[in-house]
Amino acid sequence: xxxxxxxxxxxxxxxxxxxxxxxxxxxxxxxxxxxxxxxxxxxxxxxxxxxxxxxxxxxxxxxxxxxxxxxxxxxxxxxxxxxxxxxxxxxxxxxxxxxxxxxxxxxxxxxxxxxxxxxxxxxxxxxxxxxxxxxxxxxxxxxxxxxxxxxxxxxxxxxxxxxxxxxxxxxxxxxxxxxxxxxxxxxxxxxxxxxxxxxxxxxxxxxxxxxxxxxxxxxxxxxxxxxxxxxxxxxxxxxxxxxxxxxxxxxxxxxxxxxxxxxxxxxxxxxxxxxxxxxxxxxxxxxxxxxxxxxxxxxxxxxxxxxxxxxxxxxxxxxxxxxxxxxxxxxxxxxxxxxxxxxxxxxxxxxxxxxxxxxxxxxxxxxxxxxxxxxxxxxxxxxxxxxxxxxxxxxxxxxxxxxxxxxxxxxxxxxxxxxxxxxxxxxxxxxxxxxxxxxxxxxxxxxxxxxxxxxxxxxxxxxxxxxxxxxxxxxxxxxxxxxx
Numbered sequence: 057x058x059x060x061x062x063x064x065x066x067x068x069x070x071x072x073x074x075x076x077x078x079x080x081x082x083x084x085x086x087x088x089x090x091x092x093x094x095x096x097x098x099x100x101x102x103x104x105x106x107x108x109x110x111x112x113x114x115x116x117x118x119x120x121x122x123x124x125x126x127x128x129x130x131x132x133x134x135x136x137x138x139x140x141x142x143x144x145x146x147x148x149x150x151x152x153x154x155x156x157x158x159x160x161x162x163x164x165x166x167x168x169x170x171x172x173x174x175x176x177x178x179x180x181x182x183x184x185x186x187x188x189x190x191x192x193x194x195x196x197x198x199x200x201x202x203x204x205x206x207x208x209x210x211x212x213x214x215x216x217x218x219x220x221x222x223x224x225x226x227x228x229x230x231x232x233x234x235x236x237x238x239x240x241x242x243x244x245x246x247x248x249x250x251x252x253x254x255x256x257x258x259x260x261x262x263x264x265x266x267x268x269x270x271x272x273x274x275x276x277x278x279x280x281x282x283x284x285x286x287x288x289x290x291x292x293x294x295x296x297x298x299x300x301x302x303x304x305x306x307x308x309x310x311x312x313x314x315x316x317x318x319x320x321x322x323x324x325x326x327x328x329x330x331x332x333x334x335x336x337x338x339x340x341x342x343x344x345x346x347x348x349x350x351x352x353x354x355x356x357x358x359x360x361x362x363x364x365x366x367x368x369x370x371x372x373x374x375x376x377x378x379x380x381x382x383x384x385x386x387x388x389x390x391x392x393x394x395x396x397x398x399x400x401x402x403x404x405x406x407x408x409x410x411x412x413x414x415x416x417x418x419x420x421x422x423x424x425x426x427x428x429x430x431x432x433x434x435x436x437x438x439x440x441x442x443x444x445x446x447x448x449x450x451x452x453x454x455x456x457x458x459x460x461x462x463x464x465x466x467x468x469x470x471x472x473x474x475x476x477x478x479x480x481x482x483x484x485x486x487x488x489x490x491x492x493x494x495x496x497x498x499x500x501x502x503x504x505x506x507x508x509x510x511x512x513x514x515x516x517x518x519x520x521x522x523x524x525x526x527x528x529x530x531x532x533x534x535x536x537x538x539x540x
Contacts, residue, residue, distance in 0.1 A: 158368040164243040168214065168227045177214040178222060180414045180434050184211045184230055192332055192380040193416055194434045195226060196301075196318050197353060199376045201244035201363035202230045209241060218255055222435070223304045224248045224359065230371075242371045244363035248306040257311050258304060267443060269335055269386055270298035270317045271399065271484065276388035278321070280396045280447035285324075293324040295421065295428040299442040301435060305336075305351070312338050314351060319385045324428045333385035398484040399443040402432075402464055406475045411466055412436040418467040419444055432466075448482070 171177070180187075180194055185207060188200045194213060202211065209232050216225040229235075230242040278286045278296055285293040298319040305312045320332035336351040353359075363372040402419055403411055411417070417432040421444065432439055444464070460479040465472050 158366060160362075160368050161243060161364045161366050164227075164245050164362075164364060165229075165237065165240060167245065168229065168243065171216070171227065172214055176217045178217055178414070178435065180213040180215075181235070182211060182415065182434075184209045186416065187211045187213070188377045189379040190416055190431055191376070191378050192318065192320070192330075192334075193431055196316060196334055197224055197303075198226055198246070198359045199378060200373070201228055201360050202242050202371055203373050204377060208232065210235075216250065218250065218258065218304055221302050221304055223250055224306060225250050226359075228363075240366060242363060242365045244371070245361050246359060247361040248359075250304070250306060254306060254311055258313065267298060267300050267317055267441065269337075270300070270319045270443065271397070271445070273319050273333070273335075273385045273388065274298070274397050274399075274445050277385050278397070278445070284447050286397070286445060286447060288321065288323075293428070294321045295324060295430040296321045296445040297419070297430050297432075297442060298445075299433045299438040301433075301438045301441070307354075312351065314338050317386075318433070320380065320430075322428075322430050328379055330380045330431075331383045331385075332380045333383055335386045396448065397445055398448045398482040399445045400464075400477045400482055401441070401443055402466060402475060402477075403439045403442060405464075405477060405481060406466060406473065411468065411473065412439065413468065415469055420465040420467060420472075421446070422463065422465070429467075446482075448484070 172179075182194075184200075184202060185204060187194055188202075188204055191198065191200045195215065200211075209230050212229050212231065212235060214227040216223045224246060225248050226246040228244045229240055231239045232241060233239045274286075274296055278288060278294060281287050281291075281293075286296055288294050296319070298317060300315060300317040303314045303316060305314045314336050315338070316334060316336045318332060318334050320330050322330050334353070336353055338349045338351060360372065363370065365371045414434055414436065416434050417439075418429050419432055420429040422428070430444065432442055461476050463474050464477055465474050467473075
């Protein structure tokens with residue numbers, strides 16, 4: 057018999073019934089709760105000896121406990137329907153509650169928590185979009201393993217360290233809001249995993265910090281012009297930088313101790329594209345000598361084992377969205393110009409821990425003739441070993457000849473920090489005495505400085521004509537005056 061006292065919104069009852077079935081179609085208790093709480097027709101529950109109207113057993117006594125159970129269950133369902141779906145994550149989670157694939161996602165998350173709890177990791181945290189476009193500056197061996205679906209999400213990257221040396225055991229988590237398990241959207245793990253036996257094989261004496269190939273590659277690919285710019289093979293003005301880092305590397309064939317150099321450049325007028333090359337080397341002990349071995353690394357996307365969304369679906373991008381495009385810088389014969397290129401090390405010159413954060417910074421280089429900017433690596437040790445390349449004489453005529461200098465600005469999350477680079481702090485291939493006499497060296501420098509001075513004055517003359525003051529007198533004696 058149908059209870060005439062039970063009244064409700066038919067539409068709400070229908071949605072609630074559908075939601076309960078969606079939550080757990082394989083548990084028939086929700087069907088019973090729904091049918092008993094909101095019967096569409098008169099129902100006979102003779103199998104349980106109850107009716108909804110009187111809720112009495114055969115003795116005629118009221119059964120209080122069943123009502124309480126039904127009420128509690130219905131309340132719990134209402135809470136699930138009315139409160140939990142306020143977040144996209146929970147809403148999608150409830151809709152996929154019966155999936156088994158998400159167990160793989162939970163396994164990755166559990167491994168990340170376990171690994172980061174017991175071992176040492178370098179941790180980077182940044183917007184997902186930033187990691188996608190500049191992944192080379194965060195994990196040079198790895199591309200970003202997540203699709204850019206939500207612009208407001210962040211990513212946290214964990215790179216394992218052994219005795220303060222990076223490895224290629226890496227994890228990444230995409231999350232929304234605060235970093236907590238309930239906000240995880242996707243997770244990825246690398247193919248490489250270091251065991252205790254692997255660590256015992258490491259010798260710690262085959263790694264050597266090296267950036268020599270980088271400066272040779274700069275000389276082989278870029279040329280200073282008469283205006284004091286570095287130019288690429290197409291004559292475009294570019295900013296050029298490099299950094300190197302040490303790494304314990306593991307794959308299916310070996311465990312190696314590597315040094316990696318990354319050289320990258322950016323067109324001054326194109327802020328959306330970088331060209332880069334990466335050179336990875338190791339020392340092979342051949343007895344009394346060491347041979348340098350070049351490693352060819354797998355494609356960056358292949359370094360990951362898997363990338364999964366919280367529902368267990370694959371989240372590895374079909375193609376990289378990075379603004380860093382691989383090219384060939386290393387291995388080219390350097391130009392025969394010992395005075396062409398020099399470099400400075402901004403973080404060494406800055407000499408302050410305020411810059412040593414795990415963030416990507418921007419270096420802005422400027423004087424009257426040269427303006428440019430370039431991103432920095434995220435890893436603090438790589439920042440310390442970063443080099444920014446400039447023409448040797450690009451600022452000599454703009455300051456006192458006794459102490460030519462220019463300003464470089466490090467733009468961090470905390471604001472801008474200016475450092476002054478003096479001519480005496482420029483470094484490069486200074487061993488020119490064996491080739492030129494002092495007089496010849498002075499003549500070469502003076503000639504280059506004279507060419508740049510002439511080009512600079514020509515540029516200033518054109519600029520003055522455009523930006524200076526001038527007057528135009530018309531036939532009607534009306535004077536139009538323009539002042540700078």
